[in-house]
Every structure is written in structure tokens, then in C-alpha cells.
Amino acid sequence: MEMAEIKLKSSDGAGSPWDLDDDRAYQDWRRDKLARAADSAALAGPVEISDLANPGESERRELARRCADSNAAFYIRPNQPEDEDAVREQLRGFAAAMGLRIAEKHRSAGSHGIVALKVSDKPSQKGYIPYSRRPMNWHTDGYYNAPDQKIRAMVLHCVRPASDGGVNQFLDPEIAYIRLRDENPDYIDALMHPRAMTIPENREADGSLRPASIGPVFSVDRETGALEMRYTARTRSIAWRDDAVTARAVARLAEILAQGDPFMATLKMEAGQGVLCNNSLHNRTGFDPDRTTDSERLLFRIRFHNRVPRS
């Protein structure tokens, strides 16, 4: 793995906030980041988009600005059409308008890289938590992907909410980084180790073998200089680097996520509502526990290889 050799100094000679030896660069970035994130959080409600397939320039700019400041932007498309295929088509237009490159390889990415998250008995989906009514613990998407298949952004779009539950929470990975680094920079050092987190190989439902995924939790993208996060709070089928500081860092991160944070967003998305994010940390509660028939909840998910471009 080459991650350990990544240059944390920026090319113009200025310090990088991700360099653990440069506290000044970190403090400068931190102050600015928290101010911008607070501004974004204070904004009242989601960005209203009248034509999802073709968002206007001011709508696009506002979404990009919120993603630059807090790595996520919530939006609402009032009066969403009932027809699922029409919504899919609109989401494809939306992704293109936002300058995003769809990652199509997911096994469930049926139509044009858009995955329908709903309760499913399909052989390829049965038994997987995303396609059940069960809660999902904190994670970033694609944490088991190969490095060249990294997921850097995604859209979650609600077609139909659950009757009961199905609440999502989101947290900006940069806020998680700040909480950990403020407490102990050694936690960041441990979580940036190129072998920090291993997801063992797995036999997929279609019979293919997904190789083991070994890598850091936090890393810095060579091209953009952006902080990226690869994480799951699951405790089965995962191996953390056998090291005391790593164990403490992982435990603290789980605690921070469980206890909540002023910058955490908690919401139950309604029909037509969605989030565009730079693969923020997210979870969901279980839903419709008492229904004997299938839950109606349907969310579309699209994953992207690139981050939301700045406007």
C-alpha cells in the first residue's frame, strides 16, 4: 500500500491541516471549517429544487456550497411524480447536472447505477441488511471496495418513507476527524495507518469472491487533497490492526457517533427529499416493525467515484 507515503504538505509550501506535525495549519483550518459548518447547519431547511432533472444555477451553486462547507446538502423536490422510473430518470439528470460520475458496478445497481433500497426477497439481496427492515449502524458507503473503486459521493433520495421509523443520521467525516484529533492526535495517526481496517474476503450471493479490503479509515486524496473516510461500526467480519492505540481510537469513534454531536443531522426523509453528500457517515433506524405486509419504504441510492465539484 502506498498510502503511508502520501505527502501531507501542500505543493505551494503552505502547511496541510492533515499533517499531524503542523498544529498551526490544523488550527487555522479547524477554525474556518467549524465556522462554515455552523453556517451550513444554521440554514433553514433543505434546498428546494423545482426541477430535479435540471436544477437551476442558483440551486446547483447552493448545493455545491453546502457540500464544500459540510460535505452534505439536503434538498427537496416538491410534488415528486409517483412513477418510480420517472424519478430514476430525474436523478440521472440531477447527477449529471452536479458533475458526478456514477459508479455502476454494484451488484444491485439495476437500472443505470441506481439502487432501489427496499425490503427485498431477491436471491441477490435477501439477508443483506440494506434490503431488510433492520437498522443499519454507522458507516461510509463502499468501505469494502478496492482502492480504484472508491465511493467519494452519493445521493440518497426518498421515493416513499416508511410508516414508522427509517430515520437517517448523517455526520461530516471532517467533524469526526476534528473530535478525534482534538482528543488525541495519536488516534488519527492510528486510523491513517494503511492497514488500520481489514474487511475479510467474502463470497457474494452471485458466487463471486470479493477480495479482502485493507486500508486506512482516514486518508487524503492525492488528486484533490480532500480528507476521505472509510468506516463501518460493525463488529463482525472486520479486523482492526492489533494495536492498543487503534483499539482506543476505534472505541472512541464508536462512542462519539453513539452519543451524538451538534453537527449531526437526524431526519426522516419525506417523499421527494434527498441528500447529496461526499460519502458522509450515516446510519438508519429500523422501520415498519409491526407490518405484516411488506414495507412501502423506497429510497434510491446512487454512488459516485468523484466528490461533489465546487461550483
Ligand SMILES: [Fe+2]
Ligand atoms: Fe450507506
